Amino acid sequence: MIRNINETQPGIAVLRIAYDAANDAGRKIFVIIDEYDHFANDLIAMGVDAIYQKQARANGIVRDFYETLKIGTSDAVGRIFITGISPVMIDDLTSGFNIASNLTVDxxxxxxxxxxxxxxxxxxxxxxxxxxxxxxxxxxxxxxxxxxxxxxxxxxxxxxxxxxxxxxxxxGKIPEEIIDDNLKTDYGRLQRLTMNRENRETLLQIIRDDGIYSEIKTKFSIDNLADTGHFVSLLFYMGLLTIDKADRGLLWLKIPNYSIRTIYWEYLMQMIADTNREVQLNLSEWQ
Known part of the structure; x- marks a missing residue:
């Protein structure tokens, strides 16, 4: 089996070989997928949405992979457990993988x-x-x-x-940098997600009020990220907002802690610096 996988059965065909082996052995497969949306989040951060759409939608390799997993649940696959940051792919995979339950907000x-x-x-x-x-x-x-x-x-x-x-x-002592540098990844995503005016204004409102009233979308497409509700939901799934309380039929989502607050501050300082740079450039044209 291993020889067939390595030499003659690339890609999704590997799953079918695994199904056959499990059935022959009378065993069930437990599929665990970590960071299922990693590539999608990276593509969103880099601004190459077209590549994402090609892979996650009709006839794309990602969609084919999940359709093959779904087929496997009829015999060889006993259970599937998937983790990720956001539900941004769930909407695009719905028809091909409509058997999942979202436990995040349970x-x-x-x-x-x-x-x-x-x-x-x-x-x-x-x-x-x-x-x-x-x-x-x-x-x-x-x-x-x-x-x-x-x-x-x-x-x-x-x-x-x-x-x-x-x-x-x-x-033997606390770190000099109390805030992990790995959080800078989220800062980069923020910059990409706020390239449109609506999201930028929403983010400034969150910084000003330390939170925002919103509902949480349980699935959405990359096409919806310019919508305020979907954008705020994505901030929740990224860990940049969290639930504080229910009020007036909506949720008050707040900045969870000081570490995350610094990401917002750094974004704001960078935005101010970029604005000042543009003003200086415009002034130089008049000199």
Missing amino acids: EHYNAMLGFTQEEVDTLIKATGVDKKLITVNIQTYYDGYKFHKDASLRAYNPTMILYFLNRIVKS
Whole structure:
């Protein structure tokens, strides 16, 4: 089987070989896909939407892959678990993969999407980190996420808190940079997503008010990102907004913590710098 996969069966045909092998062995396949939307988010950030549309829509390789997975559920595939950042592909894959349930906004899975305070305390104890070394308020920097209005617990961002504790374990002191540089990826996506005036104004409103009233879309296409509701929903899925409370039939989505707030500030400072640069260029034309 391995020889056939490596030498003669490229691409989606690999799945069919796996199905045959599982059926012959009387076994079920458990499919786990991490960051299913990674390529889509990168293409959105780079502004090459046409490539995304070609791959995710009719007759594209991504769509064919998920259609083949769906076919497999009739016999060889027992269960599929998929993680990702946003539901931006779900709408484009609906007809080919209309068997999925979105657990992200399910109240029962709220604590699954981050570390609770109890889990962070357990992690600190398990790694032997002396609490006296934690001289900053980690809740202020890394906590604050809630994914359902009725959820009782808020969650820490796992990447952020693990970065912080890992630095303490390695050096015996808190990191000089409290905020992980990996967050800069989200800053780059923000720049791309706010190229149109409507999204830019929405983002400025969020910075000014520390949040925004909105509903959360559970699926949407790349074509809808200029729409305010879809744009705000994408910020929620990216971890740049989180649920605070329900009010007046809508959700109040707020900036979750200080670390994320710095991303907004950096965006604002860059926008001001770009505006000043344009003004200077315009003035130079009159000199």
